[in-house]
Amino acid sequence: MTENQLKENKESIDIEELSPEEKQELFKEEALPHLNALYNYAMSINSSREDAEDLVQDTFLRAYRFFHQYTPGTNCKAWLFTILRNLYNTRYKNYKKSPGKVHYDDYEEIYNFILDSEIAASIDDPEKELFDNILPEEMVEAINDLPEEFRSALILADIEEFSYKEIAEIMDCPIGTVMSRLHRARNILKKKLVDYAEERGIVTPEDREDD
Amino acid sequence: MTSMNCKQSARYLQPYVDKELQGSEKSEVEKHIENCPICRKRFKIEKHFKAVVVKKTQTVKAPKHLRKKITTIIF
Numbered sequence: 001m002t003e004n005q006l007k008e009n010k011e012s013i014d015i016e017e018l019s020p021e022e023k024q025e026l027f028k029e030e031a032l033p034h035l036n037a038l039y040n041y042a043m044s045i046n047s048s049r050e051d052a053e054d055l056v057q058d059t060f061l062r063a064y065r066f067f068h069q070y071t072p073g074t075n076c077k078a079w080l081f082t083i084l085r086n087l088y089n090t091r092y093k094n095y096k097k098s099p100g101k102v103h104y105d106d107y108e109e110i111y112n113f114i115l116d117s118e119i120a121a122s123i124d125d126p127e128k129e130l131f132d133n134i135l136p137e138e139m140v141e142a143i144n145d146l147p148e149e150f151r152s153a154l155i156l157a158d159i160e161e162f163s164y165k166e167i168a169e170i171m172d173c174p175i176g177t178v179m180s181r182l183h184r185a186r187n188i189l190k191k192k193l194v195d196y197a198e199e200r201g202i203v204t205p206e207d208r209e210d211d
Numbered sequence: 212m213t214s215m216n217c218k219q220s221a222r223y224l225q226p227y228v229d230k231e232l233q234g235s236e237k238s239e240v241e242k243h244i245e246n247c248p249i250c251r252k253r254f255k256i257e258k259h260f261k262a263v264v265v266k267k268t269q270t271v272k273a274p275k276h277l278r279k280k281i282t283t284i285i286f
Contacts, residue, residue: 108218131259
């Protein structure tokens with residue numbers, strides 16, 4: 001099979017029938033491009049660089065070993081993230097799956113908190129401008145402070161752009177749990193970012209014009 | 212589904228921004244946002260907040276030695 005045929009007929013490929021060279025080629029094309037995304041996610045759930053690197057390395061070794069279970073043309077990124085997450089859960093045996101019922105915030109309360117804040121009162125269009133002056137360092141700190149499962153839901157949804165269904169598969173939990181984790185993550189984050197903005201001081205219109 | 216109120220709408224705003232709603236849920240949220248200035252404001256907060264998270268979150272690249280190590284072991 002030529003490289004072009006490989007590309008055109010991905011969905012009909014049976015990986016078990018490929019030669020070792022073809023299998024390697026397909027793995028390079030389908031799996032390796034997701035290295036940065038996997039590393040980025042691994043860094044966000046591990047406390048050290050070494051642990052993150054080990055996790056990513058083991059993910060790729062496992063993915064290659066079980067590559068015949070992957071269906072070419074389907075979402076390889078989601079498949080790799082699921083492997084990484086499984087390894088992470090196994091590695092951290094003290095990792096506790098959260099109980100089925102997840103506490104829901106009052107959905108409306110967060111909006112009152114935001115719109116009643118001092119910082120919101122100081123700008124013309126709080127719903128559009130409130131978070132504009134957040135520094136990347138503050139965002140990183142606020143996300144890192146989130147409980148791991150909330151942080152994961154947020155990163156998988158907003159940074160890696162997985163659907164709720166894909167996140168549920170990766171994290172091995174129901175979609176409703178994904179939704180509530182995401183909701184909680186974003187609401188905690190919003191509160192924290194409003195706090196940061198207020199600590200930094202109210203933004204004046206002149207300040208904003210300088211941006 | 213009977214007409215959505217603000218309390219119900221608040222639950223659906225994030226899934227709506229995430230493009231996870233379909234059918235009647237989606238159209239009910241859209242109808243409610245169109246008619247309710249408060250929820251329109253909340254929707255704008257959610258939409259803008261998601262954009263800010265994406266924009267301000269810095270991602271890291273895998274170090275070269277890791278890429279090399281992985282490819283050396285596998286291939």
